[in-house]
Amino acid sequence: MSIKDTVNDARSKWMEGTGADNDxxxxxxxxxxxxxxxxxxxxxxxxxxxxxxxxxxxxxxxxTELVKQVGAVEFTDLAELSSTERQILVEKHLISPHHxxxxxxxxxxxxxxxxVSIMINEEDHLRIQCLQPGLELEETWKQADKxxxxxxxxxxxxxxxxxxxxxxxxxxxxxxxxxSVMLHLPGLVVSKQIGQIVGAISQLGLAVRGYxxxxxxxxxxxxxxxxQVTLGQIESEIVENLLSVTNQIVNQERSSREIIFRxxxxxxxxxxxxxIGTMRYARMITSQEALKNISDMRLGIExxxxxxxxxEKINELIILTRPAFLIKKAGQEMEAGERDVLRxxxxxxxxxxxxxx
Amino acid sequence: MTKIINGNKTExxxxxxxxxxxxxxxxxxNWMLQNIVAELFNQSISGSPQVQVTRSKPIQCEQCGFTDxxxxxxxxxxxxxxxxxxxxxxDPVLRRVHGFPTHTGKIPQRTGGSIGLRRQIEELRQELQKxxxxxxxxxxxxxxxxIRGLENQLG
Ligand SMILES: [Zn+2]
Ligand SMILES: [Zn+2]
Numbered sequence: 001m002s003i004k005d006t007v008n009d010a011r012s013k014w015m016e017g018t019g020a021d022n023d024x025x026x027x028x029x030x031x032x033x034x035x036x037x038x039x040x041x042x043x044x045x046x047x048x049x050x051x052x053x054x055x056x057x058x059x060x061x062x063x064t065e066l067v068k069q070v071g072a073v074e075f076t077d078l079a080e081l082s083s084t085e086r087q088i089l090v091e092k093h094l095i096s097p098h099h100x101x102x103x104x105x106x107x108x109x110x111x112x113x114x115x116v117s118i119m120i121n122e123e124d125h126l127r128i129q130c131l132q133p134g135l136e137l138e139e140t141w142k143q144a145d146k147x148x149x150x151x152x153x154x155x156x157x158x159x160x161x162x163x164x165x166x167x168x169x170x171x172x173x174x175x176x177x178x179x180s181v182m183l184h185l186p187g188l189v190v191s192k193q194i195g196q197i198v199g200a201i202s203q204l205g206l207a208v209r210g211y212x213x214x215x216x217x218x219x220x221x222x223x224x225x226x227x228q229v230t231l232g233q234i235e236s237e238i239v240e241n242l243l244s245v246t247n248q249i250v251n252q253e254r255s256s257r258e259i260i261f262r263x264x265x266x267x268x269x270x271x272x273x274x275x276i277g278t279m280r281y282a283r284m285i286t287s288q289e290a291l292k293n294i295s296d297m298r299l300g301i302e303x304x305x306x307x308x309x310x311x312e313k314i315n316e317l318i319i320l321t322r323p324a325f326l327i328k329k330a331g332q333e334m335e336a337g338e339r340d341v342l343r344x345x346x347x348x349x350x351x352x353x354x355x356x357x
Numbered sequence: 358m359t360k361i362i363n364g365n366k367t368e369x370x371x372x373x374x375x376x377x378x379x380x381x382x383x384x385x386x387n388w389m390l391q392n393i394v395a396e397l398f399n400q401s402i403s404g405s406p407q408v409q410v411t412r413s414k415p416i417q418c419e420q421c422g423f424t425d426x427x428x429x430x431x432x433x434x435x436x437x438x439x440x441x442x443x444x445x446x447x448d449p450v451l452r453r454v455h456g457f458p459t460h461t462g463k464i465p466q467r468t469g470g471s472i473g474l475r476r477q478i479e480e481l482r483q484e485l486q487k488x489x490x491x492x493x494x495x496x497x498x499x500x501x502x503x504i505r506g507l508e509n510q511l512g
Contacts, residue, residue, distance in 0.1 A: 037468055040421045040436040123375070123433075145463070157465045158437035161472045163451070164460030166437040169372050170447060171454055173440075175462040205456075232457025 003076045006110060007085040007328065010319040012092050012131075013115040017311025019134015023302045024250045026182040026222070026315065028137045029093075030144040030239075033167045033176035034126040037156040041168035042105075042121040050105035053125045056155060061109045061118055066150040070111040073118075078103040087324035093131060095119055116147060123168050124176075126151070135246060137179055141239045164231060174231030179242045182211060183249065186221040186299050187256035194223075197249065204245060205229045212291055220291035220318070225249075261303060272300040276356060279347050284340040290321045290347065308355045320346055372432030418442040471511055478507050 014027040035041060036056065039049050058075050060066075067073060078086060078099070086100040095108050099122045109118040119127040128151070130144040158166045164174035172178070188194045198208045208225050210218025225246065227238050260268055275296035278285070285293075298314050300306040319325060321343045327333060330342055415424040423435025425443055434440065440447065451458040464473045481504045488497040 035437060037437065038420075040423075041433060043431070043433055044421060044423060044435045123372075148463075149466070152465055152467055156468050159465050159468045160437075160440060160460075162459055163440055164462060165465075166434075166440050168433045169375050170434070170450055171372070171375055173451070174455065174460045177462075229455045231451060231455035232459060232461060234462040 003074055003081070003110070006092070006094070006114065007081070007088045010092070010316045010325060011312070012094070012319075013113040014093065014131040014133050015312060015315035015319070016133045017315060019132060019136045021135040021247075021250050022133065022311060024183055024185070024253050025135040025246065026133070026184060026311075027093075028132050028135055028140045029178075029180045029182075030130045030137070030140045031178040031180075032126075032128040032144055032148055033124040033165065033172045033178075034128065034148070034151075034155075035158045035166060035168070036125050037158045039125065039158075042123060042125065043168060045121075047105060050121055054105065054107050054120050057118065057120050057126055057151070058107070058109070060151045060154045063150060063153060065153070066147065069146060069150065070116045071113065073109050073111055073116075075109050076107060078106040078108065084324050084327050088322075088328060091319055091322040091324050094129075096122060096127070098122060099127075116143070118151075124172070126155075135181065135243070135250070137181065137239050137243045137246075138236075141177075141179065141235060145235070171228075172230050175233070175235050175238065177230055177235050177238055178226055179239050180224050180226035181242065181246050183223045183225065183246070183253070184221055184295065184298055184302075185223055185249070185253050186295055187253045187260060188249075189218070189221050190260060191256045193252070193256060197252070201225060201245060201249075204241070206242065206245060213288075219288050220295045222291075222295070257299070257303065268299075268303075269305065272296050272303075272305060276300075276306075276351075280351050281348070282344050284337070285321075285344045285347060286336075286340055287321060287323065287343070290343060291318070294318055294321075306356060313350070313354070317347060317350060320350065375432075416442065416446075474507055474511055478504055478511075481507070 014029075017026075019025070019028070036053055039045060039053060042050065042053075045053075054077075061073050061075070081089075081103075083100075086095070086103070089095045089108070090097050090100045092114070094110065094114055094117045096119065099106060099108070099119050105121050107120040109120070110116070115131055117129045117131070119129070128144055128147055130140045130147070132140045132143075160166060165176040167173045167176055185194060188197060201208050205228050206225055207228050208223055211220070211222035211224050213219035225242065227242055229238070233241075275293035278289075279293050279297065294314055294317055297306065297309060298311070301309050301311060301314065323339065326339050326342050326346075329346065330338075334342065415426045417424045418435055418439045419442070420438035421436035423439055425446060428434060428439075428443065434443070448458060464476070481500055485497055485500045485504065488494075488500055
């Protein structure tokens with residue numbers, strides 16, 4: 001897939017809806033921060049250094065072994081993309097918001113299925129990201145580890161025996177590893193257990209945040225959990241720790257869904273079918289309302305009620321209805337009201353292909 | 358942000374960018390705090406963030422020119438060398454952010470030098486100790502030979 005396809009097609013490998021525990025876990029991500037020896041970190045480097053880093057990483061990523069592993073990677077200078085296109089890469093979780101903001105001397109390298117992305121000159125010289133559907137943290141870590149080894153064939157990483165891989169921020173130093181999972185937790189939200197769980201998780205050195213929304217509101221009941229500590233633990237320990245906490249949350253989420261389904265089946269079914277009704281017929285939908293309905297519909301699939309709908313379709317709807325995708329589709333900036341109309345049109349069109357009963 | 362590692366409650370964290378990226382929900386206003394690493398850094402210089410200490414000269418990295426004052430402003434270091442230059446000030450910060458301040462994870466092939474080899478030898482020495490305690494002399498001899506082989510590689 002070329003970068004032009006990437007910014008025009010909402011679909012991506014991580015959205016396939018496959019993988020372990022896909023009734024709760026949408027995706028697993030591993031990110032490694034790496035820097036090159038003897039060169040200042042991106043926020044403090046000269047333009048010449050930045051160009052050298054881009055050149056070196058590009059050559060490293062195009063080595064035949066790596067291409068054999070992940071497919072023909074594509075290099076893109078961020079300056080070649082419009083701000084909307086960069087924002088789409090953010091919405092598809094392929095680059096960070098920080099990377100999209102500042103385009104000078106920044107680039108990204110993508111694998112054809114988008115499961116691997118390497119940001120160049122983000123906060124660190126390299127941010128290697130592997131992103132897979134479902135709860136596949138160990139596999140994803142193995143993949144990132146392998147890619148890291150292959151890149152290192154021609155790159156000299158900055159490393160100290162005591163502090164490990166040296167990063168611009170001391171919060172990433174050591175392993176440079178950030179592992180995260182994206183979870184759909186409607187059961188824990190409805191049963192109001194989520195607050196307590198967030199508190200408990202944060203005491204384990206993990207961070208929880210709502211994927212969409214502001215403050216304490218997590219639109220679409222989508223949450224991300226990630227490790228905070230990167231130094232003093234080995235990589236597999238960090239991954240195992242997140243995996244075991246995630247497994248516990250998955251079990252708690254399933255049992256709260258079961259209880260809700262048992263005790264309030266009609267209410268729940270009503271809510272799911274109302275979501276479908278709105279999404280199929282509404283003429284204007286805000287992003288927040290869309291996320292809420294998408295969450296209800298996803299729950300319908302998870303409970304086995306909506307046979308015609310797939311996780312992949314639902315994930316695609318999330319991305320298709322994000323602001324940058326809408327602007328791309330419209331070909332121009334829009335007022336909020338116009339956006340809501342276009343969003344509703346796209347949703348209706350997508351759902352018209354589906355037989356619900 | 359507040360977290361508890363090994364029973365120690367810590368207030369930590371994050372340059373502005375990382376704070377945004379990792380901003381957590383449901384934790385009240387404390388979770389919104391930014392540049393706390395930088396604050397910590399000030400603290401470890403002066404003992405208390407409230408006390409204005411007039412220092413004669415900022416510490417500067419000879420490689421990139423970054424200073425400890427820059428660090429407390431942005432929460433980031435200038436270059437890899439800065440980790441050595443600001444070592445003394447960084448250590449307490451890293452302890453508070455990560456709990457344990459020494460790397461135990463992956464080692465790069467090209468720039469890891471003999472670190473991997475030395476780590477391997479250290480592990481084998483511990484195994485040797487155990488084998489001797491268990492009076493498994495044949496196994497101990499085997500391990501000893503392995504250690505010698507690795508030590509020869511070290512040169
Ligand atoms: Zn940072
Ligand atoms: Zn420096």
